[in-house]
Amino acid sequence: MFDTWSGLNSRTPVTFNDVMNEIIWNNRFICIDKKSVYRSDLVNLGIMKVGDLIMDNNLFLHDDLSVQISSEQRFFIMGVVHALPSDWKTVIRSSLCRNEIEPIPVTTYIKLNCGSLPILDVTSKQIYDSVLCKKQIPRTAQQKITDKYSDTVINWKKVYSLPFRTTLDSKLREFQYKILNNIVFTNDKLFRFGLSHSPNCTFCSEEPESVEHLLLRCKVSSEFWKEVLSWLKDNNIGTESFTETSLFLGFFEETEDFFIINHVLLLGKYYIYVRKCHGSLPSLRGFITMIRSVYNIELHIARERDKLAVHFRKWEKLVVALNN
Numbered sequence: 001m002f003d004t005w006s007g008l009n010s011r012t013p014v015t016f017n018d019v020m021n022e023i024i025w026n027n028r029f030i031c032i033d034k035k036s037v038y039r040s041d042l043v044n045l046g047i048m049k050v051g052d053l054i055m056d057n058n059l060f061l062h063d064d065l066s067v068q069i070s071s072e073q074r075f076f077i078m079g080v081v082h083a084l085p086s087d088w089k090t091v092i093r094s095s096l097c098r099n100e101i102e103p104i105p106v107t108t109y110i111k112l113n114c115g116s117l118p119i120l121d122v123t124s125k126q127i128y129d130s131v132l133c134k135k136q137i138p139r140t141a142q143q144k145i146t147d148k149y150s151d152t153v154i155n156w157k158k159v160y161s162l163p164f165r166t167t168l169d170s171k172l173r174e175f176q177y178k179i180l181n182n183i184v185f186t187n188d189k190l191f192r193f194g195l196s197h198s199p200n201c202t203f204c205s206e207e208p209e210s211v212e213h214l215l216l217r218c219k220v221s222s223e224f225w226k227e228v229l230s231w232l233k234d235n236n237i238g239t240e241s242f243t244e245t246s247l248f249l250g251f252f253e254e255t256e257d258f259f260i261i262n263h264v265l266l267l268g269k270y271y272i273y274v275r276k277c278h279g280s281l282p283s284l285r286g287f288i289t290m291i292r293s294v295y296n297i298e299l300h301i302a303r304e305r306d307k308l309a310v311h312f313r314k315w316e317k318l319v320v321a322l323n324n
């Protein structure tokens with residue numbers, strides 16, 4: 001059967017979809033130590049095609065903590081990623097981060113406490129529930145954050161549930177989940193897989209692009225946040241007690257602005273990431289445009305559900321600024 005695949009694989013893949021649909025196993029283009037490879041244990045996990053190595057179009061599978069694979073398997077998959085021909089990587093690199101990619105037929109299943117589900121059908125809520133229910137999870141990302149913000153007592157249950165209280169947008173919830181688990185595709189990671197020419201920051205090129213650097217510490221991002229906070233302040237939204245921890249984990253003081261502040265923080269981080277993917281700089285003006293479109297979507301939903309009062313309570317202080 002695998003010989004047949006090898007035979008079928010004789011055509012050189014050209015397009016993004018060709019590359020995504022290439023069978024990894026016994027593929028003469030994917031060699032480790034000059035030999036093509038085959039691992040039945042990974043086949044059983046649903047890893048068959050190059051597209052199965054990538055989730056959400058921009059996340060390598062082995063980097064996702066919700067997929068239960070051993071460190072040896074992770075290491076092997078990393079080797080496979082490394083062994084992909086460089087022209088395929090160019091095709092993948094040029095398509096990563098773009099929104100217009102066709103959905104990839106992914107057959108990978110992930111094990112959650114509610115059972116095994118196809119990766120594309122899993123909702124952020126299911127992942128979240130699984131995370132909360134698991135008794136023993138290798139919390140290395142969490143431990144790193146705890147160490148980094150050692151002067152703050154972090155209530156992880158609150159941290160993980162905050163995005164679910166703040167927004168209905170599953171894209172934002174998932175992005176914050178990725179931030180917390182250090183699985184955002186920044187250049188420091190892309191470079192390790194040979195998918196970026198440099199580990200350095202897209203905006204400043206001066207320092208390695210880690211999640212914290214990109215979203216908070218880069219001089220470009222910190223300038224952006226300064227402008228955002230001052231814009232919020234101009235609109236009478238209290239941001240005086242903000243710290244870097246608030247930007248990274250969320251704002252936990254239950255003030256009257258609690259919901260709008262946390263939604264803007266989630267959006268801001270996502271906005272910076274989108275700008276990075278497009279290779280352009282974040283700006284307050286661009287960000288306000290994004291907030292305005294989110295406002296209009298929520299307004300539409302609120303109207304349909306007869307929840308306009310709740311909507312205006314949340315957005316009250318920004319209504320004027322967003323309608324200008």
Ligand SMILES: [Zn+2]
Binds near residue numbers: 201203207218
């Ligand atoms: Zn930078």
